[in-house]
Amino acid sequence: MRTADLITAAVLIAGAALVIFDSLRLGVGWGTDGPNSGFFPFWLGVGMVAACLLIAFQALRRSADKPFVQRAQLSSVLKVLWPATAAVVLMQFVGLYVASAIYMGFYMRWVGRHRWATVAAIGIGVPVATFFVFEKWFLVPMPKGPLETWLGY
Amino acid sequence: MGLENLALGFHHAVTPFNLFVAVIGITLGTIIGVLPGLGGANGVAILLPLTFTMPPTSAIILLTSLYWGALFGGAITSILFNIPGEPWSVATTFDGYPLARQGQSGQALTAAFTSSFVGAFFSIVLITFFAPILAEIALKFGPPEFFAIQLLTFSSFVGLGGGNPLKSLVSILIGFILAAVGLDIVTGQLRMTFGFTDLMKGFDFIVAVIGLFGVGEILLSVEEGLSFHGATTGMNLRVVLDTWKTLPRYWRTFVRGSFIGFWMGFKPGGATPASFMSYAFAKRFSRHPERFGKGELEGVVAPETAAHAAGVAAMLPMITLGIPGSPTAAVMLGGLIIWGLQPGPLLFKEKPDFVWGLIASMYTGNILGVLMVLAGVPFFAAILRIPFAILTPLIVVVCAIGAYAVHSSMIDIWYMLIFGVVGYVFKKLDYPLAPLVLALVLGDLAENALRQSLIMSQGTLTIFFTRPIAGAITAVAIFFFALPVITPWWRRLRGLPAAAPAPRET
Amino acid sequence: MKRQLSRLATWLGLAALVAVAAIPAAAAWEPAKPIEFVVPAGTGGGADQMARLIAGIAEKHKLSPRPIIVVNKAGGAGGEGFLHVKEKKGDDRNHSIIITLSNLFTTPLHTGIPFNWKDLTPVARLALDQFILWVNAETPYKTAKEYLGAVSSKQCKERQAGQCIMGGTGSAQEDQIITIQLEQALGVKFTYVPFKGGGEVCVNLVGQHVDSTVNNPIECVSHWKAGRVRPLAVFDAGRIPEPEWKDIPTVKEALGSDIQYLMLRGIFGAPGMHKNAVDWYAGFLKKVYETPDFQEYMKQGALKPAFATGGEYGKWLEENDKLHRDLMAKGGLLKK
Numbered sequence: 001m002r003t004a005d006l007i008t009a010a011v012l013i014a015g016a017a018l019v020i021f022d023s024l025r026l027g028v029g030w031g032t033d034g035p036n037s038g039f040f041p042f043w044l045g046v047g048m049v050a051a052c053l054l055i056a057f058q059a060l061r062r063s064a065d066k067p068f069v070q071r072a073q074l075s076s077v078l079k080v081l082w083p084a085t086a087a088v089v090l091m092q093f094v095g096l097y098v099a100s101a102i103y104m105g106f107y108m109r110w111v112g113r114h115r116w117a118t119v120a121a122i123g124i125g126v127p128v129a130t131f132f133v134f135e136k137w138f139l140v141p142m143p144k145g146p147l148e149t150w151l152g153y
Numbered sequence: 154m155g156l157e158n159l160a161l162g163f164h165h166a167v168t169p170f171n172l173f174v175a176v177i178g179i180t181l182g183t184i185i186g187v188l189p190g191l192g193g194a195n196g197v198a199i200l201l202p203l204t205f206t207m208p209p210t211s212a213i214i215l216l217t218s219l220y221w222g223a224l225f226g227g228a229i230t231s232i233l234f235n236i237p238g239e240p241w242s243v244a245t246t247f248d249g250y251p252l253a254r255q256g257q258s259g260q261a262l263t264a265a266f267t268s269s270f271v272g273a274f275f276s277i278v279l280i281t282f283f284a285p286i287l288a289e290i291a292l293k294f295g296p297p298e299f300f301a302i303q304l305l306t307f308s309s310f311v312g313l314g315g316g317n318p319l320k321s322l323v324s325i326l327i328g329f330i331l332a333a334v335g336l337d338i339v340t341g342q343l344r345m346t347f348g349f350t351d352l353m354k355g356f357d358f359i360v361a362v363i364g365l366f367g368v369g370e371i372l373l374s375v376e377e378g379l380s381f382h383g384a385t386t387g388m389n390l391r392v393v394l395d396t397w398k399t400l401p402r403y404w405r406t407f408v409r410g411s412f413i414g415f416w417m418g419f420k421p422g423g424a425t426p427a428s429f430m431s432y433a434f435a436k437r438f439s440r441h442p443e444r445f446g447k448g449e450l451e452g453v454v455a456p457e458t459a460a461h462a463a464g465v466a467a468m469l470p471m472i473t474l475g476i477p478g479s480p481t482a483a484v485m486l487g488g489l490i491i492w493g494l495q496p497g498p499l500l501f502k503e504k505p506d507f508v509w510g511l512i513a514s515m516y517t518g519n520i521l522g523v524l525m526v527l528a529g530v531p532f533f534a535a536i537l538r539i540p541f542a543i544l545t546p547l548i549v550v551v552c553a554i555g556a557y558a559v560h561s562s563m564i565d566i567w568y569m570l571i572f573g574v575v576g577y578v579f580k581k582l583d584y585p586l587a588p589l590v591l592a593l594v595l596g597d598l599a600e601n602a603l604r605q606s607l608i609m610s611q612g613t614l615t616i617f618f619t620r621p622i623a624g625a626i627t628a629v630a631i632f633f634f635a636l637p638v639i640t641p642w643w644r645r646l647r648g649l650p651a652a653a654p655a656p657r658e659t
Numbered sequence: 660m661k662r663q664l665s666r667l668a669t670w671l672g673l674a675a676l677v678a679v680a681a682i683p684a685a686a687a688w689e690p691a692k693p694i695e696f697v698v699p700a701g702t703g704g705g706a707d708q709m710a711r712l713i714a715g716i717a718e719k720h721k722l723s724p725r726p727i728i729v730v731n732k733a734g735g736a737g738g739e740g741f742l743h744v745k746e747k748k749g750d751d752r753n754h755s756i757i758i759t760l761s762n763l764f765t766t767p768l769h770t771g772i773p774f775n776w777k778d779l780t781p782v783a784r785l786a787l788d789q790f791i792l793w794v795n796a797e798t799p800y801k802t803a804k805e806y807l808g809a810v811s812s813k814q815c816k817e818r819q820a821g822q823c824i825m826g827g828t829g830s831a832q833e834d835q836i837i838t839i840q841l842e843q844a845l846g847v848k849f850t851y852v853p854f855k856g857g858g859e860v861c862v863n864l865v866g867q868h869v870d871s872t873v874n875n876p877i878e879c880v881s882h883w884k885a886g887r888v889r890p891l892a893v894f895d896a897g898r899i900p901e902p903e904w905k906d907i908p909t910v911k912e913a914l915g916s917d918i919q920y921l922m923l924r925g926i927f928g929a930p931g932m933h934k935n936a937v938d939w940y941a942g943f944l945k946k947v948y949e950t951p952d953f954q955e956y957m958k959q960g961a962l963k964p965a966f967a968t969g970g971e972y973g974k975w976l977e978e979n980d981k982l983h984r985d986l987m988a989k990g991g992l993l994k995k
Contacts, residue, residue, distance in 0.1 A: 195702075202718045203715075204715075205718065205952070292866040293866060295866055296863075336738075336770070337830075338853055338855060350772065354733075354735060470862075476859070476861075477703055483701075483702055486858070487702075487707060490960070491711065491715060493955060493959070495881055496881055497881020498885030499885055560734070560739070561730050561732070561743075601855070608850060609819070611819040
C-alpha cells in the first residue's frame with residue numbers, strides 16, 4: 001500500500017507539473033476583467049502538488065503494511081484487463097462489431113469454458129443485434145472495419 | 154391557465170395513436186437510458202428526422218416520452234453494474250449498487266423508478282399551474298446566480314466524505330483540472346492540449362464515469378473472485394409491492410428531492426447537480442448517515458427524485474420562454490422550428506393545443522413510463538444471473554459503445570480503459586471518486602459562470618453579494634462550507650460530546 | 660470480308676455497350692453507404708438545426724438512397740469536427756460532409772489548429788445568417804443611436820462604472836468580431852461577455868444580465884414577438900425583405916457607419932472528394948433547398964437565401980477568408 005501510495009502521488013505530481021507549465025504559458029495573472037485562462041489551472045496544479053507531497057509524507061511515516069495487491073488477485077484483474085485492451089486495439093483495425101465478437105467469444109471460452117454453441121450464439125448474436133440497433137435504427141455510427149465496408153457500410 | 158386547458162390537452166394527448174407513440178418513445182428511451190454515453194439528447198436528436206411526417210403534437214410526445222424513458226432507464230445500469238447510464242444517475246450508484254450486491258436489486262430498482270415518478274409528478278403539477286410565474290423567476294438567474302448555485306452544490310458535499318481529507322482534496326483537484334482541458338470559452342484559448350488535437354475536446358464526463366465506475370468496478374469485483382454478487386432472491390412483482398410499503402417513511406426525502414430538483418432544473422445542466430445535492434442533503438439530515446454508501450434505500454430515493462424532477466423542470470423554460478433547460482430540450486426546440494412552430498413566450502397563446510397536449514402528455518407519459526419500467530423490474534434484476542464469463546465481456550462492450558458514442562471518437566474508448574484502471578487504483582488507495590466526478594461535471598460550468606460574472610463586474614467579487622438572489626445563495630453556501638468548522642465549536646459551547654467520526658464516502 | 664465486317668460490328672456493338680454503360684456510371688455517382696454529416700457545434704444550435712433539417716427532408720422526400728447520419732463534434736470551437744473530416748481516407752472521403760458556420764474561418768485563426776478551409780472540398784452555400792443589434796425592451800433606447808450614445812457616455816444602469824455589457828456566443832467568434840467592428844467604427848467600448856450558445860445569450864438579455872446582443876434573428880425572434888427585446892439595426896447592406904422584419908433599419912441607416920456581417924451556412928466535403936460525388940451532393944442539396952420545408956425554415960429564421968455552388972461559392976469563400984483575416988487582425992484576435 002505504501003509503495004502504491006508513493007507512486008500514485010509521484011504520478012499526480014508529474015501531471016500537476018504539466019498543468020502548471022501550460023498555465024504559465026497562458027498567463028496566471030488576474031487581468032482587468034477577471035482571471036486569465038491559466039489562473040485556475042495554475043492554482044489547481046499548485047494545490048495538487050502540495051496535497052500529494054503531504055500524502056507522500058504521510059505514507060513515508062507509516063510503517064510498511066499489507067501489499068497493494070496479491071499475486072493471485074493481480075492475475076485475475078489482468079485476466080480481465082488484457083483481453084479488454086486487446087479488444088480495443090483490435091477495434092482500430094476490424095471495427096467494433098468484429099472485435100467485440102472475437103473478444104466475447106474468446107473470453108467466454110477461455111474464462112467461462114462455455115460450450116462452443118453458447119459461445120457462437122452469443123459471440124455472434126450480440127454484435128449482430130448491436131449492429132442493427134446502432135447502424136440501422138438509431139443511425140449512430142460505430143467504428144467499422146473491412147467486413148462492414150464489404151457489406152456496404 | 155389551469156384545469157380546462159389541461160382537459161383540452163388531455164383531449165389531444167390521449168388518443169390511441171398518441172398513446173402508442175408514447176409507448177414506443179418510452180421503450181426506446183429506456184434502451185437509450187440504459188446505454189451509457191447515449192444520452193437523452195442523442196436519442197432525441199436521432200429520432201428527430203423521423204418525426205417530420207407526424208403532426209407536431211404526436212412528434213413532441215414521441216420525443217418527450219423518449220426523454221422520460223431515458224430518465225427512468227439511467228438508474229438501471231447504475232444499480233445493477235455501478236455504471237451510470239446517464240450523468241444524473243451517478244449519485245444513484247452510491248447506494249443502489251451496494252444494495253444490488255446485497256441481493257436487493259429489485260428493491261433498489263423499485264425505489265429508483267418510484268422516486269423518479271414522484272419527482273416528475275411534482276414538477277409537472279407545478280408546471281401545469283405556475284408555468285408563467287416560474288419562468289419569470291428563471292429569467293432572474295444570470296451568471297452570478299448560476300455560479301452561486303454551483304457553489305451551493307459543492308458546499309452541500311463538503312464535510313460529508315470521511316477518510317483522508319487530503320485524498321478528497323486531490324480527487325476534487327483532479328476533477329477540476331480534467332474539466333479545464335480543452336477550449337477555454339471565455340478567451341477562446343486552448344488549455345493543456347500540448348498540441349495534441351485529440352485533447353482539444355477535453356475529457357467528457359460520461360467517458361470518465363463509465364471508466365471510473367463501470368470498468369473500475371469490474372476490476373475490483375474480479376479481484377475478489379471471479380463473480381458478481383447478483384440477486385439470489387426470487388424475482389417477481391411482489392418485490393415492487395413490498396418495497397412500496399417501505400417507501401412512505403422517506404416522505405421528507407421525496408419532498409426535499411422534488412424541490413431541489415425542480416428548482417435546479419430551470420438552468421442548463423441542472424439535473425446532475427440536483428441529484429448530487431439531494432443525495433448530500435438526505436445524508437446530512439438522516440438519522441443514520443453512517444449507513445449511506447453501504448446500501449441505504451434513501452440514498453437511491455434522494456438522487457432519483459431530484460433528477461427526474463429536474464428533468465421535467467428543464468421542459469419549463471422551453472415551453473414558456475423558448476430556451477432550453479437541458480441539452481435534450483435544446484434539440485427539442487430545434488424540432489419545434491423544424492415542425493414549423495415558433496418556440497417562445499407566444500406558444501401558449503398561438504398553439505394552445507400543442508402546449509397543453511405536451512403538458513398532458515407529461516402526465517400520461519410518466520404514468521405509462523413508471524408502469525412499464527416497474528413491470529420490467531424482475532427482468533432487469535434477472536440480468537445479474539447471467540454467468541460471469543458472459544456478463545463481463547458484455548459489459549465491457551457496452552461500455553466501449555457508450556464511450557465511443559459520446560463523441561464518435563476512438564480515443565474515448567482508450568480514455569475509458571485508462572479511467573477504469575485509475576478507478577481501480579483510487580478505490581483501493583481510498584481516494585474517493587464522487588468528488589472527482591462532481592468537480593468534473595461542474596468545473597467547466599462553475600469556472601465559466603465565475604469568469605462571466607467577473608467580466609460583468611470588472612473584476613470585483615462583490616457581484617456575488619450585491620445581487621439579491623446570488624447573495625442569498627452564496628450566503629447559504631458559505632454557511633455549509635463553514636459547517637465542519639462551526640459544528641464542533643457549537644457542540645462544545647452547548648456542552649455536547651463531540652460528534653462521532655464521519656462515515657466513509659464511497 | 661464478311662467475317663471482318665461482322666467482327667467489326669461485334670466490336671462496335673461492344674464499344675457502344677461499354678459507352679452506354681459507362682456514361683451513367685461516370686455521371687451518376689451515388690452514395691454507397693450511409694453519409695456522415697458532421698456538425699462542428701453542439702446539439703440544438705443553428706448549424707445543428709439545419710443539419711438535422713436536411714437529414715429529415717432527405718428522409719421525408721426520399722432524396723438520398725442511403726441515410727444521412729448527423730454527428731456533433733463541437734470540441735475546440737468546432738476544431739474537432741474540421742480535423743475529423745480533414746483526416747478522412749479512401750472511400751470515406753466521398754461519404755463525409757460538414758456544415759459550417761463562421762468558425763470555419765475564425766477557429767483556425769484564433770487557436771492555431773492545423774486546419775484551413777482550403778483543406779476541404781466546397782460543395783454548396785445554402786444560406787447566410789443575419790445579425791441584429793438587440794436591446795431589452797424595458798430599456799429606453801428606441802434607436803441604435805440612443806443606445807450607442809449611452810454606451811459612449813457610460814450610462815448603463817446598475818453596471819460597474821456605467822460600462823455597457825455586450826453578450827455574445829464564444830470568444831473570438833462572429834459576435835465578438837461584430838462587437839469590435841462597432842467599437843472601432845464608433846469609438847466606443849463595450850464589456851464583452853462570452854456565453855456558450857446563442858439562445859443563452861438572448862435569454863440573458865431578457866433577464867437584463869447584459870445590455871445588448873448581436874444575436875441571429877432566429878435566436879431572439881420569439882422574445883421579440885413577446886415584447887421582451889427590441890431590434891435596433893441589421894448588420895447588412897439592405898433591410899431584411901420579410902414583412903415583419905422590414906422596419907428594422909440597417910446599421911448604416913441607423914448609425915451612419917457601414918458595418919456588415921453575414922454568417923455562412925454552407926456545406927463542405929472531405930478533402931479529395933471525387934468530382935462526381937461533389938456533383939451528387941450539390942444536386943441533392945439543391946433539391947433539399949427547393950423543398951417548401953426548407954424555404955419555410957429560412958423564412959422563419961430570416962435567413963438570407965443564397966444557394967451557390969462551384970466557382971461562385973469558391974469566390975465567396977476566398978473573399979470571406981480575407982475579410983475574416985482582416986477583421987480579426989484589426990481586433991487583435993489572431994493567435995499570438
